[in-house]
Amino acid sequence: MKNTDFVVRFAGEGGQGFLSAAIGFASANTKAGYHAQTFATFPSQITGGPTWMQTRISINPVLSRGDEVDVLVVFNEYAYEAHKNEVKENGFILYDSDQLNIEDSNKVLGIAFEKLGKTTGNSRAANMVMMGALAELVGVNLSVLEDFVKERWGNVERYGEHIVPQNIQALKLGSKEVQERGLKLSEIESPKKSDTQQIFLNGNDAISLGAYAAGIEYYVGYPISPATTILVWMEKNLVEKNKFVYQVSSEIEAITAIIGASYGGKKSMTATAGPGFSLMSEGLGLAWMAEIPIVVVDVQRGGPATGLPTKTEQSDLLSSINPAHGDVSLPVIAPGTVEECFYGTIEAFNWAEKYQGPVILLSEHGLAERQQNIPKPNISKLNVEKRLINKSSENYHRYESGNISPMPIPGLPGPYVANASEHDKMGDTTHLPERHVEMTERRFKKLDILKNSNYEYINAESKILLMPWGGSKGPSLEAYEKLQEQNIDIGWAYTMFLNPLPEKLLIELRSKNLVIVPELNYLGQFSSLLRSQNVNAQSITQYTGLPFKVEYLVNKITELL
């Protein structure tokens, strides 16, 4: 039987340049029609330090990073020691035999990458030798990599005419080394060519593209891992007429500036991570109170406080719904895949305009740093909400109607005061009890507009549901499929719309005996929210800074059944 997927891990020291090789390998395979997902953890230091990245290649869409490693490529001794135990029983470890000296076993495979590469005449072909060896080991047709090489370096004017044949030669040398030793995983099935075009990107790129598709006009932010790349993307791509992007001096400036811009009529966003998000508490309350649409992206990292900047966690849920003092309940959308990062961002902008207030897009390190292929979005099919703008002239009252009212925009009719204190219909401060009642109810009633969102719901008859959120979706879905294979009676529910939950889904959840929530935090934050909404929910938690493994979930779920 052929394999349907495999996992290759590359491990060494930051700066050794193997990361681009790893991404190149993933990308080459996606070009051939395979699906790929990368996973990496970095130390917080800038250069050097133990670094690794793995790529899972599959004939099906990849749900998780892969529990175990089929082939490990190591670039130093430390990497070998740190990772050797995660290689599968029948997997392989590959290394440059001139650089490392690893005790021999039938698992371990030393090839003189560097030396063989140089024989092609290209002094930098070592990685190509390595990739050729890899392809042979995992049973990927060498032509997949050859095509990649041709496209990547095919521009003769730029790269000269030698580089392509040299690299192909290197690929072959690597492949031959492996062939000669007769080592091989069982072959992988040929890719099923998908009928939709694919793009290959990470979660933060997907969020940035989603914001662009939703018509973002204003972005300011302050650098913070793992959200910085969104700022960098915007700085590159949002410098346009009638748009504005800026690195501001703090997260407090960021949140209040985007509120100012949105008050001025612009679709506005900022992105941050935990520490910056906490600093935005007061500003988020202002946007809620004054009813100003904004999108705030929180790319979660390990918390609390400065926490674990380069590790993943899903522990900002409680504080993103209720970040500030007073009665607030912020809408939260938590994408679970790179694709959902794109569509979830568009929905976040739509929600902000629909209910006229702040929306939190709750992403996470594990999505931000993951490279993945997804179907290329079709622009013409995207639904983008426009702002409802007031045009009526005389004595318009911004906060009068019981529900959503068109927003007046400076320069246009309907001047009012956007007010963080309790206010009357034109925005002037008031302390009248009946006004606080009226306005509080107005602010909460608007949330009803957001309660008809999509959700996944499979095997609805089962009295027990598996319901992960955010980036735990992938490993949970894979676990769910494993349980289905074992004919275990369990249902599946999922939505990225965490607050407010889709109304119909909530009714379903309440009818279950148990809703199992895999989530990457200590408190079991989502299950706790579900219980407060009268759902009998229980969490499977993990707080290691790493995503779930599928096997772990299968075991834990089975224990709960």
Place this chain on the structure above:
Amino acid sequence: MKNTDFVVRFAGEGGQGFLSAAIGFASANTKAGYHAQTFATFPSQITGGPTWMQTRISINPVLSRGDEVDVLVVFNEYAYEAHKNEVKENGFILYDSDQLNIEDSNKVLGIAFEKLGKTTGNSRAANMVMMGALAELVGVNLSVLEDFVKERWGNVERYGEHIVPQNIQALKLGSKEVQERGLKLSEIESPKKSDTQQIFLNGNDAISLGAYAAGIEYYVGYPISPATTILVWMEKNLVEKNKFVYQVSSEIEAITAIIGASYGGKKSMTATAGPGFSLMSEGLGLAWMAEIPIVVVDVQRGGPATGLPTKTEQSDLLSSINPAHGDVSLPVIAPGTVEECFYGTIEAFNWAEKYQGPVILLSEHGLAERQQNIPKPNISKLNVEKRLINKSSENYHRYESGNISPMPIPGLPGPYVANASEHDKMGDTTHLPERHVEMTERRFKKLDILKNSNYEYINAESKILLMPWGGSKGPSLEAYEKLQEQNIDIGWAYTMFLNPLPEKLLIELRSKNLVIVPELNYLGQFSSLLRSQNVNAQSITQYTGLPFKVEYLVNKITELL
């Protein structure tokens, strides 16, 4: 039958000086052995504007402000119009007949306060005439006020020898006016002299005194209503050797400075209200992460955002338990009476030292501005926790033992790094998954130490419990007593220790069919927390900026039974 209590309301324009008369009246009655509680709302403007204050006098400890008014004293037309409808069927309205012209009815009583006052030779005796009239109306023995006058102005060197007889004369004139017209509520019973000495103060004073009793050494804060008076108290009373108090430049400076001071070994506190509390989010996460004991007082006001600075609300509960990103669950103590403000503050300091982390004291405007008599605390009976300080010399590791470890203090042995990033046993940054697991569990396990606190639990057999929190305790208890009189089967549970809840109480709560939670917010924040802890709880909410009325609660509770 004699009355057991009555309510007098004084209403006019800020600056008219009747507020001190109102407090004087309350204080005079407490001197005689009555119990008193004042209640006031102020406009946010500084001088002028509609202002009122009411005093409830009783032979029993006063639980709530009193739903209805027995006697209304008005100082202008607007006050008459605004308050007349809250006077009881058989109540009275008192005013200065030379200043106001109010249509006559048998309820309304004009007396020439000013003019009569002047006849005593003291040009400022108008308020004394008014108080004399009041005493006669409500059936308080005039000697109560005479004693008050003697004590207040008895210092002959300071006030001269005329003022006391003049004021007593004024009291008598007022009293006589009322007598002559034959108006009177039914008489109030004589006070039961209590055997403990009483003091008369408001909630913020009680918090300040509590902090002092607990050994506070460091206070910095930033002004904000309704917490400012705590800062002002400290500025007056904490300027001492080895103590420090300062007005700093923002709430962010306040929270991080008290963390620095506590790291240095000092018992530290700050006080704020909603907007300032939101700004402290990140700092609170730091204290949790680095395990630094601090007390943060949040005197709640109407929210969200700038909200309703001069009105009361209980809407910061969710954000005080979970103010910041990441896995945190801050201990929260919410006093329900002025007395509990005192003892709750001591407990907050004790908790901070016991579990070595931040503790939130959640008070509210309604407590801060309420003057009340409480039994004078007995210093010798107070339990005050001292800091557990490390003294061991060699290679001490601050975060090593599984549980609480003594804190090293700069200058003493055991240097370590207090670290907001995840850390190892000596406080150095680490990203190791096993360390994040170990330290996260360490931080949460410490909360167990706090789970054996006191609680009230009455009529334990009932399957339905009434369980208010914070300042809603008083009116709820009064409602509970009314329900008891009606022989309705309902139990009572109460604690100021909201997070973590006393373990035994939580077990009890889980065994109930219904726990009814009166609370002053929209979301039903405490019942939602209880539900998340598997308690079948439901809220009675109110979000007017005002405290509950007893009658309202009785009706709402009855509906739920």
Place this chain on the structure above:
Amino acid sequence: MSEKKNPEYDFKWCPGCGDFGVKKALEAAIKKKTIETEEPILNNVIVAGIGCSGNMVHLLEGEQPYGFHGLHGRTLPVAMGLKSSRPELNVTVVAGDGDFLSIGAEHIAPQAKRNLDVCVVIMDNAVYGLTKGQSSPTSAEGMITSSTPYGKTEVGFDPLAHYLSLGVSFVASGLSSKIKDLSELIYQGMIHPGFSIVHVQSPCTEYNNTYEILKGNIKKGIEPLAKPIDVSHNPNDLKQAIEVISTPGIPLGIIYQSKDEPTLAQKYENLINKSKQKDFETLLNSYSI
């Protein structure tokens, strides 16, 4: 006294409060600006801080501009968001000394370095009015307030020197009781292309009544502390500006005004010229495999 826009609004300044004068001056400046530039009043936005001063935004009489009354200390970033996205608006910030120089102090330098084209009017009463009389950065060392019962231990903050050192491109100093002069200063700040601050002495009659000190009292032989700047002063000269603020007393008038310093909007315009126009499809295609 100001007529309320609507009967529910429940804030009034105390009798004699300096902010009344600032209100009149601001109203006149806005009026002049709308007339001179022929721009509609609706192009005006008042961004207010939290303090007695910030209530300005609700108390303005006559034809109403837009208003934003947000958080304590955050006027400038709100104004930054608004002005950088809508450069055609006339954005005026009103705030108190506590709001602007204590909790909001961090926001001044960035706007100065960017040269954001907004006009800031600070009502300095050297005290926290709305929270009932605590010390503020501009309170003098030794001053007794409710939060400094034994005297303030911080050196009083010199706002004008601070603005100049940060490179604020228009700095003026006014007195709330000199309404006409003040109005002209605010107007000049509004039309100045760049970051403008009009720092106004606006006494708090309730907690820090400085009228007599500022205006002097001939009968009592008290010299006025606040005096108009000599007409010979050239505000384009930074050195002269520094000298003006270094002489004792409070100078009234335009202290400094830079010439031809590009505004943030102009600088951003240059960036746009450097960058290539994008469209969504192109961006998407850069991720093609």
Place this chain on the structure above:
Amino acid sequence: MSEKKNPEYDFKWCPGCGDFGVKKALEAAIKKKTIETEEPILNNVIVAGIGCSGNMVHLLEGEQPYGFHGLHGRTLPVAMGLKSSRPELNVTVVAGDGDFLSIGAEHIAPQAKRNLDVCVVIMDNAVYGLTKGQSSPTSAEGMITSSTPYGKTEVGFDPLAHYLSLGVSFVASGLSSKIKDLSELIYQGMIHPGFSIVHVQSPCTEYNNTYEILKGNIKKGIEPLAKPIDVSHNPNDLKQAIEVISTPGIPLGIIYQSKDEPTLAQKYENLINKSKQKDFETLLNSYSI
């Protein structure tokens, strides 16, 4: 290279990073201070910001002082809490230009006005190192970074002028590669009674390598930008100090040092003398009825 205190600590500066030099200088200054004042090393606390620079607190070698590694931008208030409550400690702040001058900028003026007696060592590389190369306040206008791909539109911030204008009572400027000189500056800052800032040029070899510009390169004919201050300079004279920083280039040495300005601790001492000793019973009795 620095030996790690323990094997778990997983941060190292990049090869050539300026912060290595600062580390050595700081170690030497602490050593000298403990010897000269005969105070134990345990009386030293290093309060660090978040940035490559802040990792200093974990990388110090030898006998260990206490450390505090908290939040981005909040070194000064932590130091304020610590020093105002424990005046006998030697508190040193280490932070980067982003930490100190951007997100933490609001905290400088208050400490200057209070004259809090701590010594601040800023590692200025004119870039955000730890977040991988965005612009910082001290980046020059026009500089290309990952967050300013078309050039920075803000005027570069002049930290030394800023410190002087705020009244910081000791201001020095150092270069990370001149370890001995730098160490002496830090030592002087530590023993100066009052708020001291030693602002260090500490190049980031990864994102903004300015070694050549700062130190010059004779072969290429590049003059050094950083030059020692002339020995004739009198640092007690503020006017001279302003002149020193106004001449082109980066001056190295003590720029300004005030004389006899009381520290916060001294001022607070005066307050205590004014206030009456209280005890709990007396306070309680003031509420008696």
